Each structure stands twice: as C-alpha cells, then as structure tokens.
Amino acid sequence: MSLGTLYGLIAIGYTMVYGILRLINFAHADVMMMSTYFAFFGISMFALPWWVAAIIAMILTALLGIMIDQGAYRPLRRAPRISALITAIGVSFLLENLGLVIFGSRPRAFFRPEIFRPVWQFGEIHVLSLSVYTICITAVLLVFVYIIIYRTRIGMAMRAISRDMQTVPLMGVDLNRVIAFTFGMGSALAAAGGILWAMKYPQIEPLMGIFPGLKAFVAAVLGGIGNVFGAVIGGFILGVTEILLVAFFPEFSGYRDALAFLLLILVLLFRPTGIMGEVLPE
Amino acid sequence: MLVVENLSVNYGGVRALRGVSLKVDQGQICTLIGSNGAGKSTTVRAISGQIKGMGGSIISGCITFEDQAITTIPVHHIARLGVVQVPEGRRVFPNLTVRENLFMGGYNRSRDSGFASDIEHIFSLFPRLKERYNQLGGTLSGGERQMLAIGRAIMAKPKLIMMDEPSLGLAPNVVDEVFDIIQDINSAGTTILLIEQNAMAALSVSDYGYVLETGEIRMEGPGKELLDDERVINAYLG
Ligand SMILES: Nc1ncnc2c1ncn2[C@@H]1O[C@H](COP(=O)(O)OP(=O)(O)OP(=O)(O)O)[C@@H](O)[C@H]1O
Numbered sequence: 022m023s024l025g026t027l028y029g030l031i032a033i034g035y036t037m038v039y040g041i042l043r044l045i046n047f048a049h050a051d052v053m054m055m056s057t058y059f060a061f062f063g064i065s066m067f068a069l070p071w072w073v074a075a076i077i078a079m080i081l082t083a084l085l086g087i088m089i090d091q092g093a094y095r096p097l098r099r100a101p102r103i104s105a106l107i108t109a110i111g112v113s114f115l116l117e118n119l120g121l122v123i124f125g126s127r128p129r130a131f132f133r134p135e136i137f138r139p140v141w142q143f144g145e146i147h148v149l150s151l152s153v154y155t156i157c158i159t160a161v162l163l164v165f166v167y168i169i170i171y172r173t174r175i176g177m178a179m180r181a182i183s184r185d186m187q188t189v190p191l192m193g194v195d196l197n198r199v200i201a202f203t204f205g206m207g208s209a210l211a212a213a214g215g216i217l218w219a220m221k222y223p224q225i226e227p228l229m230g231i232f233p234g235l236k237a238f239v240a241a242v243l244g245g246i247g248n249v250f251g252a253v254i255g256g257f258i259l260g261v262t263e264i265l266l267v268a269f270f271p272e273f274s275g276y277r278d279a280l281a282f283l284l285l286i287l288v289l290l291f292r293p294t295g296i297m298g299e300v301l302p303e
Numbered sequence: 304m305l306v307v308e309n310l311s312v313n314y315g316g317v318r319a320l321r322g323v324s325l326k327v328d329q330g331q332i333c334t335l336i337g338s339n340g341a342g343k344s345t346t347v348r349a350i351s352g353q354i355k356g357m358g359g360s361i362i363s364g365c366i367t368f369e370d371q372a373i374t375t376i377p378v379h380h381i382a383r384l385g386v387v388q389v390p391e392g393r394r395v396f397p398n399l400t401v402r403e404n405l406f407m408g409g410y411n412r413s414r415d416s417g418f419a420s421d422i423e424h425i426f427s428l429f430p431r432l433k434e435r436y437n438q439l440g441g442t443l444s445g446g447e448r449q450m451l452a453i454g455r456a457i458m459a460k461p462k463l464i465m466m467d468e469p470s471l472g473l474a475p476n477v478v479d480e481v482f483d484i485i486q487d488i489n490s491a492g493t494t495i496l497l498i499e500q501n502a503m504a505a506l507s508v509s510d511y512g513y514v515l516e517t518g519e520i521r522m523e524g525p526g527k528e529l530l531d532d533e534r535v536i537n538a539y540l541g
C-alpha cells in the first residue's frame with residue numbers, strides 16, 4: 022500500500038506536466054533522485070533534523086524542476102512536441118550523469134528517522150510505522166493538491182490550460198508562470214515521494230530514479246494521464262498488485278518490475294485513456 | 304484609441320493580411336465585415352498579440368493602443384492593458400464551471416466588492432447563466448456559451464472588447480439578444496470592435512465600418528453609409 026502511494030506521489034508530477042504541456046517529462050524520475058541527495062546532504066553535512074532537511078529538499082527540488090522547465094523546455098514551447106520529448110530524455114541522462122560525477126556511483130545509506138523505525142502490530146499483521154506514516158503524509162499532500170487545483174486561482178488556470186492553452190493568455194494570464202508553478206509543484210511532490218522511498222529502501226544512488234520513475238509513469242498512464250487523482254489511484258493499484266504478486270507467488274517475485282510493463286501494455290491496448298482519463302479531442 | 308497601421312500577416316506562405324490599416328475611436332462600435340477567409344480573425348489575433356507566437360508566421364506593421372505600441376508585447380500584457388478578445392467559436396473553458404469561466408475573465412482582479420457586483424451585473428444581462436452557475440462550460444448550448452464568453456470578457460473590465468463573429472451559429476432571436484447586449488455594453492462605456500459576416504445586423508449598430516476582402520481593406524465609412532452603399536449591398540446584403 023505505501024509503495025503504491027509513493028508511485029502515486031511521483032506519478033502526479035508526470036501527469037500534471039502532461040496535462041498542461043502534453044509532454045512526458047522523462048527527467049522527472051531523476052529530479053526525484055536529486056531530491057534524495059538534497060535531503061541526504063541536508064542531514065549528513067548540515068546536520069539538519071530530518072524533517073527540516075526534507076522540507077528544504079522539497080523546495081530545492083521544486084526550484085530544480087522549474088529551472089529544467091525554463092532552461093530546457095521553455096525554448097521549445099512552440100516547437101513540435103517530439104523535440105521537447107527528446108530534450109526530456111536528454112535532461113534525464115544529463116541529471117543521471119551529473120549525479121554520477123558529483124555524487125559518485127557508490128550507493129549511500131539513507132537515514133531512517135527514529136519515528137519511522139518501530140514495527141507496529143495490528144492483530145496478525147506487522148507493519149513498519151514508516152508505511153503508515155507514508156500513507157498519512159500522502160493523504161495530507163493530496164488534500165493540498167486538491168485545494169491548489171480546485172480552490173485557487175492558479176489551479177483554475179492550470180485546469181483551463183489543460184484544455185485550451187491558446188485562450189488562457191487572452192485572460193491576462195501569464196502562461197509561463199502557471200507552467201513553472203506546475204513543474205515546481207510536481208517536483209516538490211516527487212521529492213516527498215523520493216525521500217519517503219529512500220527511507221523505505223534506505224540507500225540512494227544516481228540511477229535510483231529509473232525504476233520508481235518508470236513505474237510512476239505506468240501509474241500515471243494507468244490512472245489516465247493528465248488526471249491527478251487517477252495518478253494516485255494508478256499508483257495504488259500498481260503498488261498493491263506488485264505486493265500481492267510477491268506475497269502469493271514468491272517464485273515470480275523476480276518479475277515484479279516486469280509486471281508494471283505488462284500492466285502498461287494491457288492499459289495501452291484496452292483502455293489507452295486509463296481508468297479516469299477523459300477522452301481528449303485532439 | 305486603437306490604431307492599426309499597414310498590418311501584414313503571412314502564415315508560412317499564405318498571405319492573410321496585406322497592409323491593413325484601421326482605427327477604432329474611444330466609445331465607438333466599429334465593425335469589420337468580410338467573407339470567409341478574408342482575414343478578419345487574423346486581424347483580431349494580431350491585435351491581441353497571438354500571431355507573433357505562432358511558428359512559421361510573419362507579422363509586420365504597427366499596432367498602437369492608447370498611444371502605446373503593442374505590436375511586440377506578449378498576449379497577457381495586451382489583455383492587461385484592457386484589450387480583450389471574445390474569440391471565434393467562443394472558446395469557453397469546457398472543464399470549468401460557468402462561475403470559474405467568469406473568474407478566469409477577471410483573473411488579475413482582486414476579489415473585492417467590485418468583482419462581486421460585476422458578476423451580479425453579468426447575471427442581470429444573462430439570467431440564464433445564473434441558473435447554470437455551477438454547470439460546466441462544456442455542457443452549455445451555443446447561445447449560452449456565447450453569453451458566457453461575452454460575460455467572461457466583461458469580467459476583465461476591458462477598455463476595448465473585440466468580438467470575433469459573436470452571432471455565428473446562433474438562432475435569429477438569440478442573435479438579436481446578443482446585438483442588444485453589445486449595444487448595452489457599449490453604452491456603459493466600453494469600446495467595441497465587432498467582427499461579423501452578418502453585415503446587416505453589424506453595420507446597423509455600428510458607428511464606423513470596414514470591409515475586408517482577401518486581406519485588404521476595400522471600403523470604409525460610417526455604418527449607415529456602408530449599409531446604403533451599392534457595392535456592400537451587392538456583396539454582403541444581397
Ligand atoms: N494558423 C493558420 N495557418 C495557416 N493559414 C491560416 C491560419 N489561420 C488562418 N489562415 C489563413 O489565413 C486566411 C485568413 O484567415 P482568417 O481566419 O483570418 O479569416 P476570417 O476572415 O476570420 O474567416 P472566417 O469568416 O471563416 O472566420 C485564410 O486563407 C486562412 O486559410
């Protein structure tokens with residue numbers, strides 16, 4: 022379950038950017054990786070309390086997301102979509118290799134704070150408190166996301182842009198600010214997901230973003246890409262199926278990563294718009 | 304108020320406008336008529352700043368609004384100066400409610416008492432929108448969408464509203480309603496640039512009119528005079 026919510030958190034960033042720019046931001050997974058290093062250095066070098074480090078990492082990651090958009094994607098807004106897509110792949114490689122150069126390829130042990138360590142027992146079931154907290158933190162973040170998208174001015178503009186990007190500037194809205202905000206918000210959520218991920222599997226390395234990123238992407242497609250709450254549901258479904266596979270068919274547990282792609286293929290074949298996806302008139 | 308001088312637009316080889324000049328004075332209803340493909344929408348898009356951002360298009364000429372050159376400034380800045388467009392095909396946001404569509408129009412305004420009273424004013428103009436306050440824009444009828452698009456433009460408190468074919472696809476009684484509203488808005492102090500193919504209705508409410516043909520202004524004059532002009536009668540009123 023907590024695994025699913027993590028996929029969901031990361032998937033929101035994919036889906037929000039796709040909803041607005043129709044761009045699959047391949048760099049998103051690597052942005053998430055960077056966030057774990059921000060938190061890592063916050064804790065290890067600056068001796069910050071873990072939650073302060075996490076919040077600072079979320080802010081830095083948001084800024085990184087905005088910088089990537091402004092630096093790499095903004096010049097291509099009017100270019101064919103494929104150029105932005107290729108650029109996204111390039112940015113992804115850039116971040117991964119930058120990570121390898123700066124942080125080294127050696128995995129580093131991530132810190133799991135005291136309160137996330139106890140194992141709680143509910144009847145027969147033992148759960149790590151981190152898993153329970155992960156679900157709670159995600160729920161709180163989702164409430165924020167809901168409020169921003171449905172109750173604020175900028176959220177209204179985001180929804181309007183997702184359907185009619187040409188008309189929104191006629192309302193005096195600075196498109197670029199809304200897009201930057203979207204990248205910032207998606208990246209901050211990926212940071213939250215990434216840091217919780219790093220606490221769950223407490224080691225980080227520059228290529229760690231790839232698998233969670235791919236699965237979050239599958240979650241986003243599963244839920245209907247462009248739909249924020251679909252992304253969470255997609256993440257949830259993916260996480261639960263994965264855990265069930267491992268629990269009931271331990272002999273197949275080596276295939277858990279393949280499962281995501283199987284699901285992706287099935288969704289694309291039978292319901293390309295995903296579970297909650299709207300059929301977009303193109 | 305608005306001056307367009309020698310405006311030319313090229314869409315990757317297609318010459319949509321060739322040296323169009325026109326002028327809209329404060330307080331006027333000014334009309335631009337012309338048949339399909341004459342370049343009417345291109346003209347309003349150029350004024351709103353939407354052409355320069357399009358790939359492959361070339362724009363030249365000079366557009367000034369209240370003595371400020373707006374030819375090269377971004378779309379959202381032009382809107383904030385008070386030049387607001389009601390686009391062709393209404394372009395109501397289908398996934399936003401009626402209320403949110405109106406709020407989008409007043410995006411940069413503070414939500415003060417003036418904002419609330421403008422919403423009330425729009426509902427007094429268009430009672431049907433009030434009944435559909437929380438309905439999604441995409442579920443409205445064509446006439447309702449046109450009213451919402453006009454209401455949305457009013458929410459911006461514009462100095463100049465440019466309406467691109469507001470009567471298109473509407474039933475005759477709704478067309479009359481829309482033209483009445485346009486006159487109301489104008490008498491409340493907003494200048495209007497009306498784009499129409501419905502030359503009869505448009506010219507009869509207009510102070511001044513221009514006739515656009517294949518990217519060039521062919522005729523101009525006070526609305527009533529154009530209505531009596533033989534060439535206009537033959538080409539557009541026949
Ligand atoms: N985005 C575009 N790319 C290429 N050509 C275009 C584009 N938009 C318009 N044109 C061309 O420019 C010319 C003028 O088009 P415009 O839309 O301004 O006409 P209009 O007078 O508004 O017509 P209508 O009454 O049909 O709305 C047409 O020949 C059209 O094909």
Ligand SMILES: [Mg+2]
Pocket residue numbers: 343344345391467
């Ligand atoms: Mg047109």
